[in-house]
Amino acid sequence: MILIDKEHTNKECSLAIVGGGPAGLSAAARAWELGIKDIMIIEREPYLGGILPQCIHSGFGTRIFNEELTGPEYAQRFIDLVKKTKIKIIKNTFALSIDKASKRKIRILTTNKYEGLVNINAKSLVLATGCRERTRGQILIPGNRPAGVFTAGFIQRLVNIEGYLPGKKIVILGSGDIGLIMARRLKLEGCDVQGVFELMPFSTGLKRNIVQCLDDYDIPLYLSHTVTKIEGRGSLSSVIISRVDNKLKPIKGTERKIKCDTLLLSVGLIPENELAKTAGILIDANTQGPEVDENFQTNIDGIFSCGNSLFVNDLVDNVTDDAFLAAEKAFAYMNGKIISRNILVRILPGENIAQIIPQKIYSLGNVSLWVRAKIPLKNAVFEIFTENIRDGFDKKPDNIIENKILFSKKLRFVFPGELIKINIAKDDFKDIADAANGFDIKALLRIK
Template identity: 50%
Template sequence: MQEYDIVVIGGGPAGLAAALSAKEEGIENIIILEREAQLGGILNQCIHNGFGLHTFKEELTGPEYAQRFVDKVEELNVPYKLNTMVLDINKEKIITAVNDHDGMIEIKAKAIVLAMGCRERSRGAINIPGSRCAGILTAGAAQKFVNMEGYMPGREVVILGSGDIGLIMARRMTLEGAKVKAVVELMPYSSGLKRNIVQCLDDFNIPLKLSHTVTNIKGKDRLEGVTIARVDENRRVIKETEEFIKCDTLLLSVGLVPENELSRKADIELSEVTSGPVVDDSMQTNIEGIFACGNVLHVHDLVDNVTTESYNAGKNAALYIKGKNFRGNYIEIRAIDGIRYTVPKYINNENVEKFISIRFRVGDVFRNSYISVYFDDIREMHIKKRILTPGEMEDVKLTKALLDKHSGCKTITIKVEKE
């Protein structure tokens, strides 16, 4: 059995940042396990720009952003194994993995950083009726075909779901010569960033049909078209509004799910809202010595936020190796009244140096509202927001001084208030 101080599972932006952070804290015995043939994760197929504005103060493409971290990994001689699939982890921090060079391997870790990312929901997860013809792909699969393999999935396209990948692929398919007939969204609002709606749809006159869904798929061997319809406030189809759109390709951008099969095997507590691990301010899960960061924890809109979070996870994994105990008197953070969840879920005031960022998403569109933060029953923050949407991640910073002021506090509550 091989032994390492820290094992990072996943070589995407989260795993790379966590490994580099741990290395910079002085931990030498680290390894990154990555199932793909190269480091960089999903960023390798995201050839559009818009990455790195916060981290590097410049606009980069996805591969350029990833390469900055890959170069640093090579420079610091952080070891990694590619084409390595992790099959199992347990709460004793024993990892079982397999690759074509080593065969089956077992690794004993003192600490583990989970950075497996997320996956797309498929057609089977959303139960669209109709035939099982060719031409139906997730938006991410289409992105890989176009950007990395050089294949065009189709010429007449409908996109179901207005997540960021779907919006970006609407623009990408258009630039490659396809006709995007419509982006169809079940909810009365888009789940993507506002800038992507403007740059990917509005700039190319691609219609966004809110409160609509696909009700049927037509085609035998190849997709011939889809039927769409309006839905009511309970998301029930309004039959008389159905219309048929002729197309040869349907791209699905219907949500991302954190990859947590391994987390379940280690008995890690998962959030019912995010499907990611429940963590404290150190990014540590309920299993001591196992940390989580990036899209395996909760789905991010900006990779810069993934990097910040992952630096924190890697640093704290290193401090854990050096003997730091992050457990203590936890304050629970409650998300209610419009707030879907928070990361982290628990804070130990003793671990906070200057401030801690609490990230969260709202569950609906709110206009001219306030984000309020209560320490037990005392409201300490009341932040005016012109608009809040589920597609944009929000955050509040709780200072050390504020936490010290309420040192006996049991719960911190974050909610949306109208006044």
């Protein structure tokens, strides 16, 4: 526990960015380009780049730089950009809490081992705090609690940066991208990768990763399977794998034991918003990131969110895009150009939609929606509709008097692993807002 004493140093800046990963670096670079002079990046590690330095595989930057870079290379492009500017980089510094010192002043309490507690005061703040991995405990895999059960990101760091292997006989649970990439990585280090097991009947990873990381290396992918028991006292000795039914429940009688010394978990990422919560920022239960408007502004004036702390992205290029937008909007805010805080429409996720960003829109204009599907669909259609509800009644089906489709867009393929961006032109959006007339609107994905 940090002892908070009353007197601590103050530092001033116009724009503060928490997080020196791809989102924070991109936001800083864009903000500088726009002409914001006094920018500070607060980073808890002694280096910049966030998670990218440990992502030594390629596939980064195909859209932003038109070439295939590795993680460290992608990070370095932005580090180089930022280092050419007068952006202040405050490393080894952990942001503890945020509050509003006054209407136009955001205060970030930070700690570091050289200066102790320091308040950083800023006119505007971009949160780029990234995400963390879901753990074995959160999905409550039964069994013992031996060493040898680790998250994919931990193992990636151990192997790629520290230079150690956690074991040699590997079982992977979860076919998210990092699980797939680590399957190949460990195979290349000479490990016996016994298979990737996925609870869902489909993989949540990118198609190209399934081909390049599993198929090319003869690593089997078992869909509709999960780990139902972890065995071993001090260290992991085996796991029990079971098939699951269509309700994702393990099927009795399908259990089989696999001997292994490492269980790598790639079972999801959760936006990291503990810091955001200290400021009273509202968190969306679906994205687990802040509720934002079309400007990526949170419910607290002047605080913006981007990157994986807003919602988990599948490509770093998208993170950079979001961060550019957040920086542009922070710039607009600082120039007094974002004022309206009356909700025009609120968008809720409906059928087959896991996440939708932004959750609310304040002003008329071209609108971009970021949508994540729950299941893969072929020949799908994205629709926005109103649920007009009789005044004074509950939201029971009987009371919904009209289901009006306000917008629709055909999509050939939809994958949970690939974020869908829906652009709505200003005129179309005006029609949606008029029809919604103050009611919430809902989006869904269905087969055409």
